[in-house]
Amino acid sequence: MLLIYTQKITPRIIYIFKHICTGVLGITVKFTSKIEEFIAHDGMKLSYGKQALGNELFFQRVDLLMEQGFSEVEVKVLPWEDSVCFFPVSEASALPFDIFASSFFLLSRYEEYVPHVKDEAERFPVAESLAYQKGFLNSPVVDKWALKFRNVLAERFPAMEVPPRKFESTAIVAVEHVFGYKNKGILRSIAGMQRDFFSFSLGKVFDRLKVAFKIRNDPFNIFEDLIAFIKVHKLKMYFMFQLSDFTIHDRNINHNRIPYRSVIKYVGDYAKVGLLQGYYAVRDIKTLRMEKLRMENIIHSSLEYSLNSSHDLSLPENYNNLVELEVRNDFSMGYPDALGFRAGTCTPFLFYDINMEVTTPLLVHPYIFNSSVFENVKPEQAFEDVKKALNQVREVGGTFRAVFKNQDFSEYSHPETYYGLLKLIYEIE
Known part of the structure; x- marks a missing residue:
């Protein structure tokens, strides 16, 4: 079990930590906002906040998981190892960016809530997505970040056991x-046959007739x-x-x-x-x-x-x-x-x-x-x-x-x- 200290436990924090820790890595988590409970815990633990409490495993946060609703968020995508990252934080953090806020931004489809240009079918187009614009659409970055997070945990807690993921x-x-063609009704079948005939799709005309007379499937x-x-x-x-x-x-x-x-x-x-x-x-x-x-x-x-x-x-x-x-x-x-x-x-x-x-x-x-x-x-x-x-x-x-x-x-x-x-x-x- 991994104990997570944060000054304020929000629904967003609970959601994203449970997904990354439990959903992806198979590690159960518990949350606390009590410093005494965190200090007394002898097992795996980390803090998530603006500043570290001491020399514990510390991940610095940005404000996204403390907010409610949505607004225009400035996202600057940076290269990081074999992947990318955004929402950078200081060197005091175990990772150079807030992977929890970043993962929440993508999983919640935050960008689909804010005003955007839709395509001709009234859909959110791929060209409007941050992943497409910044060139990481073809990479499962949330899963890669989670595995990087796992490595940080394993380095700090060598006895940690994480079940392997299976492709x-x-x-x-x-x-x-x-x-x-089958079961379309007489009027639809006649209209379809006329459309095929006048578009010179004679093969389809004959296929319609064969299906109608049960000569072919x-x-x-x-x-x-x-x-x-x-x-x-x-x-x-x-x-x-x-x-x-x-x-x-x-x-x-x-x-x-x-x-x-x-x-x-x-x-x-x-x-x-x-x-x-x-x-x-x-x-x-x-x-x-x-x-x-x-x-x-x-x-x-x-x-x-x-x-x-x-x-x-x-x-x-x-x-x-x-x-x-x-x-x-x-x-x-x-x-x-x-x-x-x-x-x-x-x-x-x-x-x-x-x-x-x-x-x-x-x-x-x-x-x-x-x-x-x-x-x-x-x-x-x-x-x-x-x-x-x-x-x-x-x-x-x-x-x-x-x-x-x-x-x-x-x-x-x-x-x-x-x-x-x-x-x-x-x-x-």
């Missing part, structure tokens, strides 16, 4: 369109192939299905269709199943509740997992809605159009709501790669970038998460490329 990989498949229904891949290689994978009403933004088939429900139940026998939030569910808790209930009605259990991979993350509203509806795990923390570490980490973390200054029970599982990046780079470059990111995650013993779409594995895409990526991510020969 893992997992893929999440976002199913916005479970079928390309729907091209987007690749779930048996992916399940076979999972079974052969004994993999852990998540599938997130959209159950929204039909709108201009959400164009899946009706959630009551028996074939759709059958696919979800079939996939649920071999993989984790969750909800792909629709456009309006991200913004409206009533819509989110409706979609959650639909999924629970299909899987006959409580909804545990959610994903919002293409719309505005809408912090903190969307996460607070998930908390209110008792959804415990979310996989939306990442950039759909850029590879990197949106929150500076590859370790799951509890969401901290700055507006309410409270640690929520929602566990955020950040993803690093989204297959949408293929729209901006060549496959060769994407493979190279994924390899580099995998090495970064492997070095800190984190989890590499990648988001795909089911149509990535269809014949209308480049299935060999995406299966190749799955093999790379899962380290399959």
